[in-house]
Amino acid sequence: MPKTSHKGSDFDCVTCIMRKHSDWRVLATDEVDLLARGQTRYSYQSGESIYSMGQVGNGVHCMCAGTVAIRRLDAEGNSVLLHLAYPGDTLGYESVLTGEPHRCSAEALGPAKVCHIDARTVKQLLDANPNLGLQFLRRTAASLDAAQDKLVHHATLSNRAKLAHLLLVLMDRYGRETVDGANTMHLPVSRRDLASMIGARHETVSRIISRLENEGIAFFSGRSVRVPHIDALLEEIRPQLVG
Amino acid sequence: MPKTSHKGSDFDCVTCIMRKHSDWRVLATDEVDLLARGQTRYSYQSGESIYSMGQVGNGVHCMCAGTVAIRRLDAEGNSVLLHLAYPGDTLGYESVLTGEPHRCSAEALGPAKVCHIDARTVKQLLDANPNLGLQFLRRTAASLDAAQDKLVHHATLSNRAKLAHLLLVLMDRYGRETVDGANTMHLPVSRRDLASMIGARHETVSRIISRLENEGIAFFSGRSVRVPHIDALLEEIRPQLVG
DNA sequence: CGGGGGTTTGAGTCCGTTCAAAATACGTGG
DNA sequence: CCACGTATTTTGAACGGACTCAAACCCCCG
Numbered sequence: 001m002p003k004t005s006h007k008g009s010d011f012d013c014v015t016c017i018m019r020k021h022s023d024w025r026v027l028a029t030d031e032v033d034l035l036a037r038g039q040t041r042y043s044y045q046s047g048e049s050i051y052s053m054g055q056v057g058n059g060v061h062c063m064c065a066g067t068v069a070i071r072r073l074d075a076e077g078n079s080v081l082l083h084l085a086y087p088g089d090t091l092g093y094e095s096v097l098t099g100e101p102h103r104c105s106a107e108a109l110g111p112a113k114v115c116h117i118d119a120r121t122v123k124q125l126l127d128a129n130p131n132l133g134l135q136f137l138r139r140t141a142a143s144l145d146a147a148q149d150k151l152v153h154h155a156t157l158s159n160r161a162k163l164a165h166l167l168l169v170l171m172d173r174y175g176r177e178t179v180d181g182a183n184t185m186h187l188p189v190s191r192r193d194l195a196s197m198i199g200a201r202h203e204t205v206s207r208i209i210s211r212l213e214n215e216g217i218a219f220f221s222g223r224s225v226r227v228p229h230i231d232a233l234l235e236e237i238r239p240q241l242v243g
Numbered sequence: 244m245p246k247t248s249h250k251g252s253d254f255d256c257v258t259c260i261m262r263k264h265s266d267w268r269v270l271a272t273d274e275v276d277l278l279a280r281g282q283t284r285y286s287y288q289s290g291e292s293i294y295s296m297g298q299v300g301n302g303v304h305c306m307c308a309g310t311v312a313i314r315r316l317d318a319e320g321n322s323v324l325l326h327l328a329y330p331g332d333t334l335g336y337e338s339v340l341t342g343e344p345h346r347c348s349a350e351a352l353g354p355a356k357v358c359h360i361d362a363r364t365v366k367q368l369l370d371a372n373p374n375l376g377l378q379f380l381r382r383t384a385a386s387l388d389a390a391q392d393k394l395v396h397h398a399t400l401s402n403r404a405k406l407a408h409l410l411l412v413l414m415d416r417y418g419r420e421t422v423d424g425a426n427t428m429h430l431p432v433s434r435r436d437l438a439s440m441i442g443a444r445h446e447t448v449s450r451i452i453s454r455l456e457n458e459g460i461a462f463f464s465g466r467s468v469r470v471p472h473i474d475a476l477l478e479e480i481r482p483q484l485v486g
Numbered sequence: 487c488g489g490g491g492g493t494t495t496g497a498g499t500c501c502g503t504t505c506a507a508a509a510t511a512c513g514t515g516g
Numbered sequence: 517c518c519a520c521g522t523a524t525t526t527t528g529a530a531c532g533g534a535c536t537c538a539a540a541c542c543c544c545c546g
Contacts, residue, residue: 072395080395094384097377103388130373134340137380140387141337145346147390152315152323154397155442159534191493199398204534206494222543402502434525447502449526465511 012036013115018064021088023139026131034128038121044108050091053105057095059119063087066112067188072104081193083143084109086173093136096122109188154199157237160208162198164236167218171227183230187223255279256358261307264331266382269374277371281364287351293334296348300338302362306330309355310431315347324436326386327352329416336379339365352431397442400480403451405441407479410461414470426473430466 013019013036027035041064044050050061053073063085070083070091082104085091095102096119108114126133153162174185187194191209195202212218217233219226227233256262256279270278284307287293293304296316306328313326313334325347328334338345339362351357369376396405417428430437434452438445455461460476462469470476 072391074395074399076399078395078399080398082391082394094388097381097384103391126377127373130369130376133373133376133380134369137376137383138340140380140383141340144383144387144390145337147387147394148315148325148346150394151325151390151397151442152317152321154394155323155439156317156319156321190491192491196398199394201535202493203495203536207534210494444503445525446504446527450502453526 013039016064016115018062018087022062023090023132023135024062026135027125027129031125031129034121034124035117038118038124039115041113041115044112044114046108046110048108050106050108050112050114051102053103054101055095056099056101057092057119060093060096060117060122061091061106062115062117063089063091064113064115066114067109068112068114069107069109069189069193070104071107079196080199081189081197082147084188090136090139093122094140159198159200159204160211161237162200163194163205163208164212164233166194166198167225167227168230168233168237171225171230171233181229183227185225187225190223256282259307259358261305261330265305266333266375266378267305269378270368270372274368274372277364278360278368281361281367282358284356284358287355287357289351289353291351293349293351293355293357294345296346297344298338299342299344300335300362303336303339303360303365304334304349305358305360306332306334307356307358309357310352311355311357312350312352312432312436313347314350322439323442324432324440325390327431333379333382336365337383402441402443402447403454404480405443406437406448406451407455407476409437409441410468410470411473411476411480414468414473414476423471425469425471427467427469430468433466 013024014032019025019032024032024035039062042050044066050068051057053071065087068085068089068091069081070085071079071081073079085106091106091114092102094100153165157165170187171183171185174188175183176185177183189197191205192202195205198205209218209220213220216228217236219228256267257275262268262275267275267278282305285293287309293311294300296314308330311328311332311334312324313328314322314324316322328349334349334357335345337343396408400408413430414426414428417431418426419428420426432440434448435445438448441448452461452463456463459471460479462471
């Protein structure tokens with residue numbers, strides 16, 4: 001099923017609610033008009049690719065709705081899920097800035113609405129408003145910080161602790177608290193992806209999940225998760241000595 | 244032993260050789276003058292701290308000579324060596340941009356020359372020349388890319404493969420080829436640090452080194468390393484399946 | 487209803503860690 | 517220059533976590 005597109009007047013950045021929560025909030029009124037003219041809105045179905053590793057980007061992607069997986073493949077074809085992107089995030093600007101091919105692929109994990117902004121428009125805006133570049137810089141620095149935190153976790157935590165941490169992070173975004181104080185959520189990713197996010201085999205994740213269920217810490221059914229006492233997951237994150 | 248400083252006229256960015264290889268190369272002549280006025284050059288001894296995690300940066304640091312280790316500590320006090328910085332690199336600008344405390348510490352791994360540039364001067368220059376911000380953005384994007392590559396390696400490689408890869412990377416910078424085709428280098432870091440760079444215990448690194456010696460792949464004596472056939476190390480980097 | 491991917495479970499093995507102790511290198515002051 | 521205390525590195529033995537290979541299961545979708 002191909003993605004659907006809506007050009008120009010059909011949708012307008014001027015009225016976009018997400019824009020105020022994104023890097024584009026630094027733009028002046030006339031610059032937003034320029035942004036709106038250079039933009040095309042796309043709707044993606046679950047599993048559809050927004051861009052692929054190796055391609056040269058011809059623009060940036062601004063998320064309005066849904067969840068997008070940022071993956072990188074190694075030489076053996078392993079896919080590692082590096083990051084989940086959400087509304088307000090801008091994707092793929094590295095390639096536009098450097099002219100180099102994308103180093104990651106971006107794939108919709110469910111119905112998603114993503115606006116594509118023409119490379120020429122992006123460059124015009126960066127030229128017109130230096131704050132946009134500084135905003136991108138702040139955002140990229142935050143991503144780098146997050147990536148370094150993940151590196152520290154990979155170096156110091158066990159797979160069980162990393163999975164517990166990941167569940168807490170996902171619960172923060174997807175979770176709902178029920179009347180009895182338990183937390184529940186619907187996982188946005190498969191267990192294979194959960195495994196690649198923490199750098200473990202999927203069988204290992206499966207086994208850790210079994211143990212968490214036996215110990216009454218978390219209960220899984222398909223992609224829905226129920227955690228009776230969220231503190232029990234927090235207890236799992238105990239770093240070990242490294243070095 | 245305290246670091247030594249040289250203010251203003253004692254050293255000058257205008258004549259600095261490294262500047263042309265750094266982010267500051269985008270500056271115009273009059274902007275370089277401004278840079279030179281806001282700058283102080285420091286000499287650090289091995290082990291001295293340039294800045295520490297938790298501090299708020301009052302400027303950025305521009306490396307002229309030496310090697311600097313960028314570390315992060317976790318809650319248990321584990322130090323993870325995230326990155327090695329070299330002449331031409333600019334350090335600590337994230338904290339200046341966001342006003343948040345440093346997320347990492349920077350420590351000289353040997354005699355190093357690093358210029359400190361006043362936060363006010365940095366902001367003036369970012370204001371005066373938008374290309375400087377874009378240059379920082381490109382640099383940060385490259386760092387993010389490198390961090391993500393490390394994440395993929397941590398997720399897919401064994402400790403042995405990760406150590407082999409690290410040795411190859413270090414050999415690229417510190418290595419010299421001898422007449423018989425072997426490669427030798429002097430390691431810039433301790434084995435403890437080597438271990439934290441690949442996310443393993445130092446005992447494990449010690450054991451891997453023993454095995455590499457028994458197999459004739461690499462020979463260690465103190466901090467000097469000799470690799471008779473560099474291809475043998477390349478052979479070690481075989482990713483395994485993950486996910 | 488028949489695939490096919492994702493998931494679970496099992497058994498066996500190996501890698502890497504833990505704890506402990508010895509050996510070595512290093513810096514400092516005498 | 518050497519003695520000494522400290523930190524780093526090496527090595528050992530035992531344990532446990534995580535991986536490999538394999539088979540069965542499940543569920544979704546065509």
